[in-house]
C-alpha cells in the first residue's frame with residue numbers, strides 16, 4: 001500500500017514512523033509512505049500557504065492553490081482510492097473503518113491546520129473526512145499518524161503473529177479479555193487458574209465471557 005501525506009510538518013512523522021511496527025512494515029516494503037511538504041507547492045513568492053478567511057475575523061485558512069496543485073500532481077501519477085482530510089468534524093475513525101481502508105492500494109491524507117482549509121478543496125478534492133475524537137488538536141498530523149498506524153498493523157505481514165492483530169480489542173466488536181504473563185504469582189496476585197489449565201476450549205470460552213463482560217461494563221456503546 002502507498003500512502004501520500006500532505007503536511008506542513010513532515011518532520012513530525014519521523015518518530016512514529018521510525019519505530020516498531022510501522023517502521024518494520026516500511027522496511028519490509030509492505031507500506032510505502034511519502035511525505036509532501038505543502039509549502040513546496042505554494043506559488044506565492046514567500047511560500048505562504050495560509051490566508052485570512054473572507055467575511056470573518058480570526059484564524060487563518062490553508063489556501064486552495066498549494067493543496068490543489070499537490071493533489072493534482074499525485075493524481076496524475078496514479079489512481080487513489082481515497083483523498084482523506086483530517087478534521088474534528090469528520091466521521092469518527094473506528095476499527096471497522098480502519099479494516100476497510102487497509103484494503104486500499106493508494107491513499108492521500110491531507111493534514112488540516114489553522115482554522116481549516118478553503119471549502120472548495122473539501123468540495124472538489126476530498127473524498128472522506130475523518131476525526132480521531134471529539135476534541136480539537138492543533139493540527140491533523142497526529143490524526144494522520146493514528147490512521148496510518150491503525151491501517152499498517154493489520155496489513156498481512158506487518159505483525160509476525162497475524163492472529164494477534166485479529167484478536168485485538170474491537171476486531172469482533174468486543175474489548176480484549178484480561179491477559180497475564182509470567183510469573184504465575186506476582187506480589188501474591190494469582191493468574192486465573194483456567195489460563196493455566198491447558199484446556200484450550202475452556203480457555204477460549206473464558207476469554208469470550210470476559211470480553212463480553214468487559215465490553216458491557218467499559219464500553220456499553222459497543223454492545
Ligand code: ADE
Pocket residue numbers: 086087088112130131132133134135136137138139140143
Ligand atoms: N484536527 C484537529 N482535531 C482533529 C481531530 N480530533 N481529528 C482529526 N483531525 C483533527
